[in-house]
Amino acid sequence: MSDHKAPISAIARKDISDAKRDRFILTITIFLVLAALASLLTGAIAMATDVATYNDAKATLLALGKNADTFAKPEFYPLRLLRGAIEQIEIIGAVLGILTGFRAAASERGRQTLALIMTRPVKQWQFLAGKLGAGAALLSAGLGVVFLLAALLLAATSGIGLSGNDLLRILIVWITSSFYATSFFLLAFISTLWMKRPANALLFSFIVWLLLVLVAPQIGDTLDPDNQVAGGVFKQLQVPKAEQNKIKASYATFETVRNDIEVSSITKHYERFTFAVLGIKDTYTGQPLGPILIEKSGDFFWIIFATIGLTGLMFSRRLKSNRLTKE
Amino acid sequence: MTDGLIEIQNLSQRFGKVQAVRGLTLSVNRGEVFGFLGHNGAGKTTTVHMLTTLAPPSGGTARIAGHDITKDPLSVRRVIGYVPENVRLYDTLTTRENLMFFARLSGISAPERRVNETLEFLDSSHLIDRRVGEFSKGMRQRVGLAQAILHRPEVLFLDEPTSGLDPMGIKMLRDLIKRLNNDFGMTIFMNTHLISEIAKTCTSIGVLSQGTLVYHDTMESAVRKYGDDTSLEELYLSITPVTGQGEAA
Amino acid sequence: MHSFPRSAPLIIAGQSVLYIFRERTVAMLSALFVVLVLISAYLGWSATSTVNAIYADAAVYLKGIGQTVPANPVLDISPLSLLRNMSIYVSLIGALAAIVIGYQLIASDRKSGVVPILGTRPMTKLAYARGKIAALATLLAALMAVAAVISVSTFLLLPQFTLSAHGWLKLFGFFGLSYAYMAMFGLVALATAAQSRSESVGLLLPVTLWLTVTFILPSLTSNIHPTAAINPISALAPAPDTPFFHWTGYLVGPFSIAESFKYLSAGLLDFLPPGAVARSAISPLADLAIAFAAAAGLATLALCRMDMTRGDYNV
Numbered sequence: 001m002s003d004h005k006a007p008i009s010a011i012a013r014k015d016i017s018d019a020k021r022d023r024f025i026l027t028i029t030i031f032l033v034l035a036a037l038a039s040l041l042t043g044a045i046a047m048a049t050d051v052a053t054y055n056d057a058k059a060t061l062l063a064l065g066k067n068a069d070t071f072a073k074p075e076f077y078p079l080r081l082l083r084g085a086i087e088q089i090e091i092i093g094a095v096l097g098i099l100t101g102f103r104a105a106a107s108e109r110g111r112q113t114l115a116l117i118m119t120r121p122v123k124q125w126q127f128l129a130g131k132l133g134a135g136a137a138l139l140s141a142g143l144g145v146v147f148l149l150a151a152l153l154l155a156a157t158s159g160i161g162l163s164g165n166d167l168l169r170i171l172i173v174w175i176t177s178s179f180y181a182t183s184f185f186l187l188a189f190i191s192t193l194w195m196k197r198p199a200n201a202l203l204f205s206f207i208v209w210l211l212l213v214l215v216a217p218q219i220g221d222t223l224d225p226d227n228q229v230a231g232g233v234f235k236q237l238q239v240p241k242a243e244q245n246k247i248k249a250s251y252a253t254f255e256t257v258r259n260d261i262e263v264s265s266i267t268k269h270y271e272r273f274t275f276a277v278l279g280i281k282d283t284y285t286g287q288p289l290g291p292i293l294i295e296k297s298g299d300f301f302w303i304i305f306a307t308i309g310l311t312g313l314m315f316s317r318r319l320k321s322n323r324l325t326k327e
Numbered sequence: 328m329t330d331g332l333i334e335i336q337n338l339s340q341r342f343g344k345v346q347a348v349r350g351l352t353l354s355v356n357r358g359e360v361f362g363f364l365g366h367n368g369a370g371k372t373t374t375v376h377m378l379t380t381l382a383p384p385s386g387g388t389a390r391i392a393g394h395d396i397t398k399d400p401l402s403v404r405r406v407i408g409y410v411p412e413n414v415r416l417y418d419t420l421t422t423r424e425n426l427m428f429f430a431r432l433s434g435i436s437a438p439e440r441r442v443n444e445t446l447e448f449l450d451s452s453h454l455i456d457r458r459v460g461e462f463s464k465g466m467r468q469r470v471g472l473a474q475a476i477l478h479r480p481e482v483l484f485l486d487e488p489t490s491g492l493d494p495m496g497i498k499m500l501r502d503l504i505k506r507l508n509n510d511f512g513m514t515i516f517m518n519t520h521l522i523s524e525i526a527k528t529c530t531s532i533g534v535l536s537q538g539t540l541v542y543h544d545t546m547e548s549a550v551r552k553y554g555d556d557t558s559l560e561e562l563y564l565s566i567t568p569v570t571g572q573g574e575a576a
Numbered sequence: 577m578h579s580f581p582r583s584a585p586l587i588i589a590g591q592s593v594l595y596i597f598r599e600r601t602v603a604m605l606s607a608l609f610v611v612l613v614l615i616s617a618y619l620g621w622s623a624t625s626t627v628n629a630i631y632a633d634a635a636v637y638l639k640g641i642g643q644t645v646p647a648n649p650v651l652d653i654s655p656l657s658l659l660r661n662m663s664i665y666v667s668l669i670g671a672l673a674a675i676v677i678g679y680q681l682i683a684s685d686r687k688s689g690v691v692p693i694l695g696t697r698p699m700t701k702l703a704y705a706r707g708k709i710a711a712l713a714t715l716l717a718a719l720m721a722v723a724a725v726i727s728v729s730t731f732l733l734l735p736q737f738t739l740s741a742h743g744w745l746k747l748f749g750f751f752g753l754s755y756a757y758m759a760m761f762g763l764v765a766l767a768t769a770a771q772s773r774s775e776s777v778g779l780l781l782p783v784t785l786w787l788t789v790t791f792i793l794p795s796l797t798s799n800i801h802p803t804a805a806i807n808p809i810s811a812l813a814p815a816p817d818t819p820f821f822h823w824t825g826y827l828v829g830p831f832s833i834a835e836s837f838k839y840l841s842a843g844l845l846d847f848l849p850p851g852a853v854a855r856s857a858i859s860p861l862a863d864l865a866i867a868f869a870a871a872a873g874l875a876t877l878a879l880c881r882m883d884m885t886r887g888d889y890n891v
Contacts, residue, residue, distance in 0.1 A: 221806065222807070
């Protein structure tokens with residue numbers, strides 16, 4: 001190992017063993033795993049119900065001597081069951097990122113060990129890189145457990161098993177999820193290192209989380225006029241599609257604002273990308289992976305660049321001497 | 328039994344398996360400045376926590392100005408003042424706001440006037456409208472002391488009052504303790520691990536080791552028997568083991 | 577000798593409110609809540625007027641091709657439902673703001689090292705508990721009052737939305753309900769801040785509870801998708817009609833207080849979907865009342881058992 005890497009790995013390894021013994025991080029990880037699996041299970045039960053309803057209806061028709069081929073068999077795409085798990089990662093995965101980032105910085109400041117580390121022959125970037133490495137490793141390990149268990153559960157409940165293609169999609173989503181959670185790690189880590197009081201930094205991170213993960217998608221969702229009337233406004237007015245588009249065109253600014261609010265949120269990009277790759281969104285269900293990746297690369301790179309941007313921000317500023325301790 | 332203002336009878340405190348204070352019996356008379364000496368972890372803070380009604384004892388009892396600490400803690404609180412170690416107070420509030428709060432809590436009828444008088448007594452009137460967060464340790468200590476004497480208690484408990492102060496701050500504090508004792512007749516119970524402080528400030532001395540009182544005498548008599556500071560230090564080292572242990576707080 | 581301060585809870589409450597006003601995090605979250613209430617009023621207005629405008633355009637088109645123009649769907653919607661997003665903001669930001677306020681009320685005492693001093697003042701721990709609970713109640717009331725003023729102004733300033741006497745009553749019922757819901761989280765935060773050794777655990781325990789009731793339990797008792805929690809309409813979508821979800825709804829329902837809150841809010845703000853039924857073993861109102869009483873009991877107990885020798889938190 002080169003001289004540059006030794007301090008980085010020393011810091012990262014210390015942080016990983018520290019976090020493993022930190023019951024709180026472990027608890028939140030288990031919490032995320034359970035929440036994701038519970039969502040998966042409820043999704044599977046709901047799906048099984050649909051299948052049973054179809055089978056019953058089909059049996060009834062056959063018993064009556066009618067042709068059952070006329071109504072469509074519900075197609076069973078096991079990956080679509082991951083929707084609940086993905087939504088839990090959107091919300092709780094981000095919280096896990098924030099908590100890991102907060103602990104990574106607050107523990108050093110609270111124990112006064114930051115000053116000790118900074119008086120060792122360690123460059124600041126090495127310290128930060130070690131911290132980031134440990135955080136990213138912990139988060140992707142936690143998410144890895146989520147996806148591993150989810151895949152096993154999917155294979156067990158679907159009865160048809162998962163294809164190589166399915167596993168590849170899960171792998172891509174796992175990597176994306178790791179970047180997503182790491183961006184929240186960076187948010188909390190940077191603010192906890194920079195702000196005067198660590199506890200305030202934690203709250204600041206939660207406020208950003210609230211705005212990005214919940215409020216922005218909520219506003220975007222609510223501003224959609226079609227969501228204001230049960231069943232959709234155009235459907236109720238019985239306006240044909242071509243005319244709908246003409247009417248919609250005159251509200252283009254409104255629609256742009258709505259879309260801009262939505263896309264300002266990393267969560268929305270994460271959702272759009274993962275929902276497409278896993279075929280959760282109807283238009284992508286059963287579609288080949290290649291074209292989906294090309295179409296959705298914008299969303300993917302948004303997440304990657306957000307993480308890289310925050311990493312750049314972290315390295316850009318010197319640690320202040322008055323931020324070495326808790327207050 | 329002596330007619331003490333503080334009467335401690337067989338007082339004990341246990342935290343799980345650790346016996347922090349063992350059967351402490353002690354009496355401090357009105358007007359004394361009592362120095363409670365012991366290593367870090369000897370049980371001094373635990374004792375003060377029990378005497379100030381912050382923690383109930385696991386055995387024994389004590390009376391302060393005739394009030395039982397377990398049976399009548401509210402009456403005890405009316406006659407005591409307490410300055411914890413490293414007192415900080417509300418740092419975004421001003422000295423006045425901090426002191427007005429504690430004055431009202433102590434049931435003082437004209438709190439504003441009392442706050443002014445107290446700060447004047449402590450030569451700290453200039454601090455009144457400044458936020459406590461801006462203060463040095465010495466200044467905070469003075470506001471902490473002001474808080475404890477607003478209601479003119481009969482007994483003032485000080486926990487390691489010189490901790491973290493510079494020599495100037497220590498001298499100022501020492502003078503204040505003497506003035507409080509002379510001007511208001513306050514009885515002072517002071518925890519410390521510094522023998523020099525006891526010798527310069529106190530009228531009586533008690534030494535605690537591993538939760539047990541191993542020495543108790545008037546300062547006058549102790550100096551008569553053992554001589555000056557240096558000899559006192561030798562006495563202290565001879566009666567207390569080098570490593571203190573046993574106390575949780 | 578001085579008199580015994582009978583008004584100790586009042587003194588504690590007054591000082592706490594003063595101190596909290598200077599806490600930037602509390603100010604930040606409260607401001608955010610107020611801004612979102614404003615946005616919620618704007619969103620309701622803007623979306624409704626957009627639908628109105630779309631209706632006008634569509635009417636021109638339908639008349640042009642000789643078709644009958646159906647009634648404006650906006651007219652079917654109660655004006656109260658204009659504020660339906662409020663129910664989401666209360667359960668998201670309102671509850672979080674209450675947690676932060678509750679936490680800071682105790683943490684400020686612990687971090688400034690005054691807990692041992694307070695413990696030696698002539699007042700009972702119950703007086704301290706009452707003071708802190710009163711401070712929480714006052715601060716949340718102020719927050720709710722701002723929200724109420726904004727909502728009332730919305731109705732007074734927009735002539736196209738008028739409320740009947742019954743409508744006003746329901747609106748104030750909603751504010752009362754929201755107040756109790758937020759206070760519940762604030763009370764839990766008072767308890768955890770008083771009892772925890774670590775600063776972050778004290779704050780994160782109520783946050784975890786909030787995450788659980790807001791995003792996890794509803795996925796077992798109503799809409800199975802966790803992000804439905806951010807949409808007032810889809811949050812009320814029923815769980816699939818199967819024995820499994822009937823049982824989870826019945827058994828988990830009593831703990832799913834966010835859902836009880838949203839169900840009652842939807843009733844008060846007139847956007848409860850027709851045919852919506854609460855499947856829980858306990859009615860939503862009784863559920864919230866029990867949860868509130870439990871939180872108040874927990875806070876009182878935790879504050880009365882607080883270790884007054886305790887100073888600052890660990891990390």
